[in-house]
Amino acid sequence: MLTFEPYGNPTYFALLGVALLPLMIGLLYGKRSRLYETLISIFFLVLTFGGAKWTQGIALIIYILYEVGLTWGYAVYRKNHNSGPFFYLMVILAIAPLTIVKVTPAVENGQSSLIGFLGISYLTFRAVQTIMETRDGTLKNYNLMTFLQFMLFFPTISSGPIDRYRRFEADYRSVPDREKYLGMLQKGIRYLFVGFLYKFILAYYFGTILMPKLQLMAMHSRGGFLDLSWPLVGYMYAYSADLFFDFAGYSLFAVGTSYIMGIATPMNFKQPWRSPNIKDFWNRWHITLSFWFRDFIYMRLVFWFMKHKVFKKPTTTANVTYIINMLVMGFWHGVTWYYITYGLFHGVALMVNDVWLRYKKKHRQSVPHNHFTQIFAIFLTANLVCFSFLIFSGILDKIWFQ
Amino acid sequence: MDIKATVLDILNDLTGSDVSGAMDENLFDSGIMDSMASVQLLLSLQSELGVNVPVSEFERSEWDTPNKIIAKVESLD
Known part of the structure; x- marks a missing residue:
């Protein structure tokens, strides 16, 4: 069969x-x-x-x-x-x-x-x-x-x-009225077609055509500082694009099919590449996973730490919990050094992000905020994220240890 | 003290900003609140008003403006 x-x-x-x-x-x-x-x-x-x-x-x-x-x-x-x-x-x-x-x-x-x-x-x-x-x-x-x-x-x-x-239960126990269902149907079918574009055209191009070539070039360009090379930088972007289009494409299929069945399964991605900071990135990337971690690990741990007065300062509580939360996410991806480093990277990034947000709040007058700073923030965030995906991809393991 | 005033006091303490002028502003979108502040809010509600809200009751979309928070607390009181 x-x-x-x-x-x-x-x-x-x-x-x-x-x-x-x-x-x-x-x-x-x-x-x-x-x-x-x-x-x-x-x-x-x-x-x-x-x-x-x-x-x-x-x-x-x-x-x-x-x-x-x-x-x-x-x-x-x-x-x-x-x-x-x-x-x-x-x-x-x-x-x-x-x-x-x-x-x-x-x-x-x-x-x-x-x-x-x-x-x-x-x-x-x-x-x-x-x-x-x-x-x-x-x-x-x-x-x-x-x-x-x-x-x-x-x-x-x-x-x-x-x-x-x-x-799920609320959706499953009820039947949407015709007008609402027609809206869901329309959305569902559109999601399937955007999914085709993402998964079978874009992810195919980045993942199946571009990535293997860049990986080969990166392996041949070893020998410089930390074995880093321009093809590796190219690989970082190609891998990030593949990861996004592959998973966002799959998610669109899953959500689209759910909608057609009259179940409004929550969306997984919300324009993640437009995030102005890492904190916002996690509200837009693999949303149902990061919200699961937020609601069932982060918030619960913070609640427990604060109720038992484990740390004096709320910022310490937040920082420790960021690290624990993202390390658990890293381990969940798999027990390898690069998944765990990826988790640690995001935990530290969230900590630094909070320090900056607090600073900005305090010095509202002196920190410029305009079109240019907004674009710079988005550019910086996207590149930090791509760098974290380079760690996540495991190619460094191949380049350094194989 | 009534619920509205207490909730606004808690929010002012927590966020360091006066939210009473923007009762329908989304506190999460504007970056005034985050998960940490949400938990602090739940703990303050417990200690100051005796309202017990478990973390899993905290559906963010139902708690994202000062008005919604007040309505939620009044319904749980």
Whole structure:
């Protein structure tokens, strides 16, 4: 049997179109068939995790049963109890499979873990968030079937965007009226076509045509200061462009497909290259991931540190938490020196950014603010980001150590 | 003291700027508030008004102007 990478080739899109047509007609007439949605979800999951990738399929099924057990069990427990240590234990258990998958290649010579499958990270984010909101009492009516639909919602299963249970549930339980749905349909189809341009034309050009050539040139130009060279600078920009168009393209497919299904999955990118500073960049780049980190790591840690008065000054609290937050993000990408350095780089960048913002606020009169400074800020931010992606790309590992 | 005045006081203390003249200004877009300030706001609401808001209740779009914050606190009080 064939296996398909989600949104990987024209056949996948053709199948998608055929499968979505009855659903579109239904929604236009104000009907949502849960049964049909479940059937096509299963169909596309089998396409992705069946055939030659059947071991991943088994891993997915076991993983889902495990996370359903944890979240359901915790929701039942939370009705009458609220112990802190038990909550932490649940979070640790929910993260455990992902941790094993991320650490295995680093300790087993690049060997990937048997329990891993495409999308495990994104499912873990959804499960952990569900447990945390259950603890807070903001998520009161946990429903097992809705949770399954939320986890296994096929348009976003492989790489997000990371939706939130309560937001998803509200969409899933209702049917948009015809006018609203027509708007969603129009948007959804436009997203798919912009996605084609991003992923199959631009990302293809930068990633498949340009990058290998520049990498070869950079490898041949070693020998100078730190083995740096102009082709490496070119590689940095080509890699950054590829990373953006590839992932923004995928995200547009996932969001577009969701919209066609009447689910307003949140957008992942908002013109990130226009950010005037790093802080703003993280409000525009891989938004659902950075907001997940903001809401479930950064804000919670800050809350805990301040409540227990761990640090005297709020700025110290913010700085320490920036570093922890971005280091966790680095480790999440994988246990390699370049992912961790990338995380550290962004943690420090956020700290420096805050120092500058405070300085600017204090010296409002003496710091010029005009068209030119705005363009300079955008230019500087974009280049800092591209430099961080050069670290992230891992090419320095090849240039220095291979 | 009423809720509105207390919330405005907290915001003034937190951000170092008087926000009472721009009750519908988006505090996050203008850079006056950030995640750190959000958490400080939640802690101050707890200590000064006894209003308990868990972090996951803090949906940024519902808390991004002085007027919205006041309305939110009044609804939780």
